[in-house]
Amino acid sequence: MTISDDVATGRRDRKKRQTRDALAAAALRLVAERGLDQVTVEEISEAADVSARTFFNYFSSKDDALLGDQAVDIARVLAALRAAPLEVPALDAVRLALAEIIDEMQADAPLWVLRMEVIERNPALLPRLVASSTETEQAMTDALATRLGLGPEHGYPALVTAVTGAAFRVAMMRWARSAGKLPLADLVDEAFSGIAAGLPDPRSAS
Structure with a gap:
């Protein structure tokens, strides 16, 4: 593959991502305004300036557009x-494995807060x-068992x-309550550190 081929592929991938993000944002915005049952795929597509046929190239249903591409994220x-x-x-x-997803969520904070x-x-x-x-929890459990050499029992x-x-x-809920202003990575680190420490009782400063 030549450099020009790489550039073209990268451009196509960015365009696809932009279209996908536009459809998700339109779905979330319309449902937030009207409610789940008052929004159609056709209206979402029109708001994103694409056809309904294009919508189904990216999502199998309206719910998929609202919830995000979880299968890709867990993979x-x-x-x-x-x-x-x-x-x-x-x-x-596990914390290392979440790092890239967390960074992307922070970069798209308004969209994720609206989704929640x-x-x-x-x-x-x-x-x-x-x-x-x-399904995600089972896949994570299986991956950890393989990593640690432990049996299913x-x-x-x-x-x-x-x-x-x-x-x-918990970190995501705190992040959403802050409207995405608190760094999600810091909130996740705080939660994981608490677990690692054995969840000691917090003491208020006095």
Whole structure:
């Protein structure tokens, strides 16, 4: 492949990402304004200045546009987890694996904060989100078990997945309440450090 081919491929990938982001932003904005049942795929497509056919090149449904491409994100996290040096403890390896996703979320803070608000206001999205989270947790547990050389009967990989998932969710909720102004990476680090320390009782300064 030539340099010009690389440039063209990079340009196409950026264009696809821009279109995908525009569709997600339009879906979130319209649903935030009108409610989940009052927005159609056609309206989302029109707001993003593309056809409904183009919409379905990127998302299989309106819910997918609202919730984001979780399958791609978890694949990237799992790849990063597998690439982490084996001498790195499991907790630290999970934090390293989340680093790129966290940076991207911070860069798109307004979109992510709006997404969390839309999910909170539209409980009908929760079953889809819960199902996806269950699949994600199982994949993380399996990856950690492989990394640690543990069998499926061992509880440690599932425990690490559960506590790190909870820590990440708490950090995200705090981040959303700050409207994305507090650095997400710092909030995640604080949560993970608390777990690593054994969750000692915090003491107020006096």
